Amino acid sequence: MKYSSQMVAKNYFIFALILLAGEVLFGLILGTQYISGDFLFPEIPFNVARMVHTNLLIVLILFGFMGAAYYLVPEESERELWSPWLAKVTFWIFAAAGVATILGYLLVPYATLAELTYNNLLPTMGREFLEQPTITKIGIVIVALSFILNIGMTVLKGRKTVITVVLLTGLLGLAVFFLFAFYVPDNLVLDKFFWWYVVHLWVEGVWELILGAILAFVLIKVTGVDREHIDKWLYLIIAMTLISGIVGTGHHFFYIGTPDYWLWIGSIASAVEPLPFFMMILYAFTMAKQRRIDHDNKIALTWAKGTAVMAFLGAGVLGFLHTLAPVNFFTHGTQLTAAHGHLSFFGAYIMILFTIISYAMPIMRGRVHGNGVKAQKVELASFWMMVIGMLGITSALVIAGTMQVFLQRVGVDVLSFMDTQAEIIPVYTVRLLFGLMTLAGLLAYFYSFFVKEEGK
Ligand code: HEM
Numbered sequence: 465m466k467y468s469s470q471m472v473a474k475n476y477f478i479f480a481l482i483l484l485a486g487e488v489l490f491g492l493i494l495g496t497q498y499i500s501g502d503f504l505f506p507e508i509p510f511n512v513a514r515m516v517h518t519n520l521l522i523v524l525i526l527f528g529f530m531g532a533a534y535y536l537v538p539e540e541s542e543r544e545l546w547s548p549w550l551a552k553v554t555f556w557i558f559a560a561a562g563v564a565t566i567l568g569y570l571l572v573p574y575a576t577l578a579e580l581t582y583n584n585l586l587p588t589m590g591r592e593f594l595e596q597p598t599i600t601k602i603g604i605v606i607v608a609l610s611f612i613l614n615i616g617m618t619v620l621k622g623r624k625t626v627i628t629v630v631l632l633t634g635l636l637g638l639a640v641f642f643l644f645a646f647y648v649p650d651n652l653v654l655d656k657f658f659w660w661y662v663v664h665l666w667v668e669g670v671w672e673l674i675l676g677a678i679l680a681f682v683l684i685k686v687t688g689v690d691r692e693h694i695d696k697w698l699y700l701i702i703a704m705t706l707i708s709g710i711v712g713t714g715h716h717f718f719y720i721g722t723p724d725y726w727l728w729i730g731s732i733a734s735a736v737e738p739l740p741f742f743m744m745i746l747y748a749f750t751m752a753k754q755r756r757i758d759h760d761n762k763i764a765l766t767w768a769k770g771t772a773v774m775a776f777l778g779a780g781v782l783g784f785l786h787t788l789a790p791v792n793f794f795t796h797g798t799q800l801t802a803a804h805g806h807l808s809f810f811g812a813y814i815m816i817l818f819t820i821i822s823y824a825m826p827i828m829r830g831r832v833h834g835n836g837v838k839a840q841k842v843e844l845a846s847f848w849m850m851v852i853g854m855l856g857i858t859s860a861l862v863i864a865g866t867m868q869v870f871l872q873r874v875g876v877d878v879l880s881f882m883d884t885q886a887e888i889i890p891v892y893t894v895r896l897l898f899g900l901m902t903l904a905g906l907l908a909y910f911y912s913f914f915v916k917e918e919g920k
Pocket residue numbers: 487488490491492493494495498514517518521801802803805806809810814857895896898899900902
């Protein structure tokens with residue numbers, strides 16, 4: 465490790481992985497409830513489990529991004545972190561607030577949680593992904609500001625690279641768009657309209673910049689390819705992302721009460737969105753081919769290539785599947801949406817965290833050349849188990865969604881929502897089995913940390 469302050473990233477990475485285990489566990493609870501509705505009722509109702517599942521996902525990605533930034537920014541900027549102390553303190557504040565919020569979801573009814581946290585003073589609760597009590601949201605803003613101050617000062621005072629500039633832009637965007645979580649208009653159409661300013665402009669806008677920057681950093685390290693070469697790709701990908709992604713928000717404004725012109729704008733702009741994801745595949749594989757060094761940490765490169773491919777499949781292919789207005793008319797809010805949500809979040813934002821963790825963690829643990837051969841073998845097995853598990857979950861959901869559309873939405877003699885769900889239960893059983901495989905893969909990943917190196 466070049467700079468001792470990079471070490472602060474370790475806690476962030478470990479905590480992100482623990483939250484990921486919780487997320488997958490709650491996914492399995494949800495998957496079981498789809499088959500047997502009374503499972504764990506009344507202790508953990510579906511709506512609560514869902515909230516815990518998705519909120520853990522968001523929070524773990526935030527922890528992962530912070531860890532990634534704290535690790536790579538000092539190295540890129542060629543100086544110590546502006547304030548390692550601040551980074552350590554914010555970790556504990558954020559971790560405590562996160563745990564308290566999840567416990568709040570699980571231990572008291574949501575309405576009571578709203579009352580206890582004085583939601584009436586500034587109502588922001590109750591929207592998907594943004595269910596956190598207002599006070600937690602304020603905490604997130606404070607943590608984000610201190611984090612950006614720390615990263616920003618390090619970047620400004622040190623060497624500026626394309627990677628750090630892109631990363632910082634992404635992080636600033638992340639913080640700015642989160643502010644829309646505080647704007648909850650009474651009008652339901654406006655409410656939904658601005659809700660997407662957080663959700664869409666995060667995942668299909670500024671988070672993609674963060675993803676691109678982390679991917680570029682790891683690729684430079686493990687391939688030894690010239691920075692100038694990688695920078696050109698990064699510029700191109702980022703430009704394509706922003707051009708298509710910002711206007712592409714229109715694909716959420718088709719049938720929610722917004723004007724008709726969104727049908728055209730949303731369809732056309734978002735149809736371009738798969739391109740930057742496709743370019744990431746070309747970029748990762750070209751770099752791997754042109755590599756100048758044979759880094760001993762082979763698995764980090766595997767994760768990097770895997771991220772590019774899976775993000776393209778989840779976001780690019782499954783996203784495109786329902787992004788044209790005439791298709792979305794039938795598929796909106798079905799299991800096809802869930803299929804896309806799972807593979808895109810996993811392929812892009814969970815896998816990029818595995819990429820940076822697999823590169824950085826061995827170094828932080830004193831293994832500068834990466835883990836030993838045996839540990840990397842276990843990690844490779846975990847890679848495939850998780851990738852196949854998530855592909856299995858999403859394939860099942862694509863089948864479930866297609867059945868749902870045809871049974872419930874096409875023609876006149878259609879089934880009700882619940883009758884349709886009953887027909888799909890066999891497919892949900894397959895989903896659950898692949899979910900178990902994903903969990904097994906994650907456990908194998910954890911185990912790889914404890915594999916002893918030969919001769920030690
Ligand atoms: C890292 C892995 C996972 C990620 C990234 C993930 C992500 C997500 C996301 C983004 C949603 C919201 C989807 C939407 O609104 O369309 C969701 C909901 C859900 N997830 Fe996961 N999930 C993961 C693992 C699992 C597993 C292993 C299972 C079960 C086997 C599962 C089952 C569910 C269910 C049943 C829902 C609720 C869908 C609904 O409301 O109908 N998830 N997950």
